[in-house]
Amino acid sequence: GAVVSQHPSWVICKSGTSVKIECRSLDFQATTMFWYRQFPKQSLMLMATSNEGSKATYEQGVEKDKFLINHASLTLSTLTVTSAHPEDSSFYICSATGNNSPLHFGNGTRLTVT
Amino acid sequence: DAKTTQPPSMDCAEGRAANLPCNHSTISGNEYVYWYRQIHSQGPQYIIHGLKNNETNEMASLIITEDRKSSTLILPHATLRDTAVYYCIANSGGSNYKLTFGKGTLLTVNP
Numbered sequence A: 001g002a003v004v005s006q007h008p009s010w011v012i013c014k015s016g017t018s019v020k021i022e023c024r025s026l027d028f029q030a031t032t033m034f035w036y037r038q039f040p041k042q043s044l045m046l047m048a049t050s051n052e053g054s055k056a057t058y059e060q061g062v063e064k065d066k067f068l069i070n071h072a073s074l075t076l077s078t079l080t081v082t083s084a085h086p087e088d089s090s091f092y093i094c095s096a097t098g099n100n101s102p103l104h105f106g107n108g109t110r111l112t113v114t
Numbered sequence B: 001d002a003k004t005t006q007p008p009s010m011d012c013a014e015g016r017a018a019n020l021p022c023n024h025s026t027i028s029g030n031e032y033v034y035w036y037r038q039i040h041s042q043g044p045q046y047i048i049h050g051l052k053n054n055e056t057n058e059m060a061s062l063i064i065t066e067d068r069k070s071s072t073l074i075l076p077h078a079t080l081r082d083t084a085v086y087y088c089i090a091n092s093g094g095s096n097y098k099l100t101f102g103k104g105t106l107l108t109v110n111p
Helices: none
Strands: A004-007 A010-013 A019-025 A032-038 A045-051 A067-073 A076-081 A090-097 A109-113 B009-013 B018-023 B032-038 B045-050 B061-064 B070-075 B084-091 B105-110
Touching: A004 A090, A010 A019, A019 A032, A019 A090, A019 A109, A032 A067, A032 A076, A045 A067, A076 A090, B009 B018, B018 B032, B018 B084, B018 B105, B032 B061, B045 B061, B045 B070, B070 B084
Parallel strands: A010 A109, B009 B105
Antiparallel strands: A004 A019, A019 A076, A032 A045, A032 A090, A067 A076, A090 A109, B018 B070, B032 B045, B032 B084, B061 B070, B084 B105
């Protein structure tokens, strides 16, 4: 149980375009989802907290207009990287929890902006 | 989250037990100790968590000292596939699941 699916697993896009990443909880309802970013050889950094039906809460230094988060249902949250630039190239990972179960993570999305 | 301290790296022979330590001397009474691991280029995988008592599941055992200031994750029979970065995190869970990841311990299991 407690499977979190993330799609796509990797994506290459051109500078200036937008990319959407999906995060789904497959076998549980996730009232809260979290989005992390990980640069090479670094640890995971929390970007934002996504609550179903309400606006996401962003960590300090994360631009909410650049990283759009939508949590429209209890099983789906999306992260859209708008007007992507090469410095946005990173490993994006979502996680979800429901009913006080431990946090479970997706397998990440490798974004490369050329 | 209370600050946790882990050694940056450890080695273990295949088939032997891997004991990964973690210090969390400022942990508060309602904070659990969570362990996750991250294999290269994958998302973190939940391993185990505990509050006061020792815990065991199919993956590992968690030993928490009586004063809760430190803990040890034990992989009883390490395999090559256990090579990963292991993260120890103190968090109160529930509605406050904002896990803060430190640098973790890179465990290398050698043949």
